[in-house]
Amino acid sequence: MNKVLMKGNEALAEGAILAGCRGFFGYPITPSSEIAEYMARKLPKIGGIFVQAESELAAINMVYGGASTGTRVMTASSGPGLSLKQEGISFISEAELPCLIVNISRGGPGLGGIQPSQGDYFQATRGGGHGDYHTMVLAPASTQEMMDFAILGYELADRYRIPVVIMAEGTLGNLMEPVIVRDEVTNFVEKPWAISGCQGRKPNIVNTLHLTAEELEGRNRHLFSKYEDIQMNEKRAETFMVEDADIVVVAFGLLARVIKRSVIDARKHGVKAGLIRPMTLWPFPDEHIKAVTDTCKVILSMEISMGQMIQDIRLAAEGRVPVEFYGRIGFLPNPEELTREILAVAERKGL
Amino acid sequence: MATVFKRPESLTDAKFHYCPGCTHGIIHRLVAECLDEMNIREKAVGICPVGCSVLAYEYFNCDMLEAAHGRAPAIATAIKRLKPDCFLFTYQGDGDLASIGMGEIVHASARGEKISVFFINNTLYGMTGGQMAPTTLLGQVATTCPYGRKVENEGYPVKMAELLAGNEGSAYISRVAVNSPANVVKAKKAIKKAFETQAKGLGFSMVEILSTCPTNWGLNPVDAMKWMEDNMIPYYPLGEFKVKEGK
Numbered sequence A: 001m002n003k004v005l006m007k008g009n010e011a012l013a014e015g016a017i018l019a020g021c022r023g024f025f026g027y028p029i030t031p032s033s034e035i036a037e038y039m040a041r042k043l044p045k046i047g048g049i050f051v052q053a054e055s056e057l058a059a060i061n062m063v064y065g066g067a068s069t070g071t072r073v074m075t076a077s078s079g080p081g082l083s084l085k086q087e088g089i090s091f092i093s094e095a096e097l098p099c100l101i102v103n104i105s106r107g108g109p110g111l112g113g114i115q116p117s118q119g120d121y122f123q124a125t126r127g128g129g130h131g132d133y134h135t136m137v138l139a140p141a142s143t144q145e146m147m148d149f150a151i152l153g154y155e156l157a158d159r160y161r162i163p164v165v166i167m168a169e170g171t172l173g174n175l176m177e178p179v180i181v182r183d184e185v186t187n188f189v190e191k192p193w194a195i196s197g198c199q200g201r202k203p204n205i206v207n208t209l210h211l212t213a214e215e216l217e218g219r220n221r222h223l224f225s226k227y228e229d230i231q232m233n234e235k236r237a238e239t240f241m242v243e244d245a246d247i248v249v250v251a252f253g254l255l256a257r258v259i260k261r262s263v264i265d266a267r268k269h270g271v272k273a274g275l276i277r278p279m280t281l282w283p284f285p286d287e288h289i290k291a292v293t294d295t296c297k298v299i300l301s302m303e304i305s306m307g308q309m310i311q312d313i314r315l316a317a318e319g320r321v322p323v324e325f326y327g328r329i330g331f332l333p334n335p336e337e338l339t340r341e342i343l344a345v346a347e348r349k350g351l
Numbered sequence B: 001m002a003t004v005f006k007r008p009e010s011l012t013d014a015k016f017h018y019c020p021g022c023t024h025g026i027i028h029r030l031v032a033e034c035l036d037e038m039n040i041r042e043k044a045v046g047i048c049p050v051g052c053s054v055l056a057y058e059y060f061n062c063d064m065l066e067a068a069h070g071r072a073p074a075i076a077t078a079i080k081r082l083k084p085d086c087f088l089f090t091y092q093g094d095g096d097l098a099s100i101g102m103g104e105i106v107h108a109s110a111r112g113e114k115i116s117v118f119f120i121n122n123t124l125y126g127m128t129g130g131q132m133a134p135t136t137l138l139g140q141v142a143t144t145c146p147y148g149r150k151v152e153n154e155g156y157p158v159k160m161a162e163l164l165a166g167n168e169g170s171a172y173i174s175r176v177a178v179n180s181p182a183n184v185v186k187a188k189k190a191i192k193k194a195f196e197t198q199a200k201g202l203g204f205s206m207v208e209i210l211s212t213c214p215t216n217w218g219l220n221p222v223d224a225m226k227w228m229e230d231n232m233i234p235y236y237p238l239g240e241f242k243v244k245e246g247k
């Protein structure tokens, strides 16, 4: 087993390459730039293409073009860059082109800061650009998952012809940990829809314009039947000590890993805590939440934002248990602070 | 009986939706004839803009992609880099290329992307109903400069061919018009030269094509041709602005 010490951003980039990514198009922004730098070093040596675009608008449209050739391509950015990419993500979603879009998240709104954040949750899980659509959103919690989710991301993107977003806090991009380097992906799906010149076949057209109401409604219905399949098959979450838990914390990303410590510490203080960590933010693993509403007394959403995922948790809990919130902005809270908060909620609820 | 005139293979059988007297149709045909004559239809990938020619993917009989407004050069960049044997062309209006897509076109040219751009300058936004474009002439009336374009308010019309010719990455830049049979013949030569520039791998190529919009100019087709000659050509001189020769 090949274990290597890697930064999260590098592990993600290497995972993408192992998955067959041969085109990267990006514009520098902290804390995501290391992905672009890694790709700039590696891709030209393995027959891939790296282009530093003039803007995130151009970068995502290069991804649109690149993905239309059937090549596994990607871009990576953060906050303000993701905002600019939304136009392209809407087009790519409607054109049903597979690609990987990475958000190494920083705080906002506006220029915000370069500290870790989960404040782009709504943007990522609600589509983000104009029109009715979703992207799949994966939330890794370790350097290993940065690599593994890049590989998984391409597999899902190709299977469902959908852009896959990987969203990780800036801290995770910079976190150095030992990573088991995975094998190179060798089986790829056929892409008869790809554009590369029409030799020996009828021309292929990649298009997002549908001028009649019937056609447009048909397209939207088609997309949403695909989204139903995804919701049926692809919800993923990790659960930790939830079976007997009175208080279930829901958190994603690196934050969720920190909270594991707090869950254990809370139990030492006599409070039966547990954790659900959504690994897919869209589709949201609502069944995992629903499953604990018969046994727990309260759910606590912890986020590095003012509270966004809590809305999905409340929808999943259907009012059966109260859902509380604790959030901080601009940094990853330490386990002691999070334990204190779990204990405080337990006390308020008389647990 | 010998066939002396036929539809190019690079055009589909679909009927153009363009207004009577609009020269988009002439330009489509010229591009298609060049694809046929160079025998590159099966390697061609065309990128449509947002504008009156947004439906060009229904007319060109080759692989086609419909872009977001102004982004065609970025899309073409990626496809050409990943599929270098393909012939990439973008077909863009003046709002698309010279306004919202100014960043994408300037950088595609600066990088010397081996793509061919056909830039249809009709001095306004045709599709959305005749609003001002960066190319609207001084004094010209458009729906968003109803008293005529004034320097104090809207500045000067942009000369894209001259601007892009200044980029080292540009290998072939010219401006043509389609207002007379002689000029149509010259326009076709320029379009072919752009594709040849791409075939030789010399760099970025663009042909700016002065085109009519009788509907939004409020002129009949014949007067529109005359208006182009009297007003556009003096401000947008025809000719080659950059010609990089191959080794």
Ligand SMILES: Cc1ncc(C[n+]2csc(CCOP(=O)(O)OP(=O)(O)O)c2C)c(N)n1
Residues within 6 Å of the ligand: B049, B050, B051, B052, B053, B069, B092, B093, B094, B095, B096, B097, B120, B122, B124, B125, B126, B127, B128, B133
């Ligand atoms: C982002 C965005 N902004 C605005 C529009 C609306 N729009 C559609 S076509 C067009 C102008 C097209 O003009 P031009 O490029 O000159 O092409 P023409 O119709 O004259 O051939 C505009 C502004 C759009 N579709 N997308």
Ligand code: SF4
Residues within 6 Å of the ligand: B017, B018, B019, B021, B022, B023, B024, B052, B122, B126, B127, B212, B213, B214, B215, B216
């Ligand atoms: S509106 Fe103008 S540019 Fe558009 S099709 Fe009609 S004449 Fe041509």
Ligand SMILES: [Mg+2]
Residues within 6 Å of the ligand: B051, B093, B094, B095, B120, B121, B122, B123, B124, B125, B126, B133
């Ligand atoms: Mg125009």
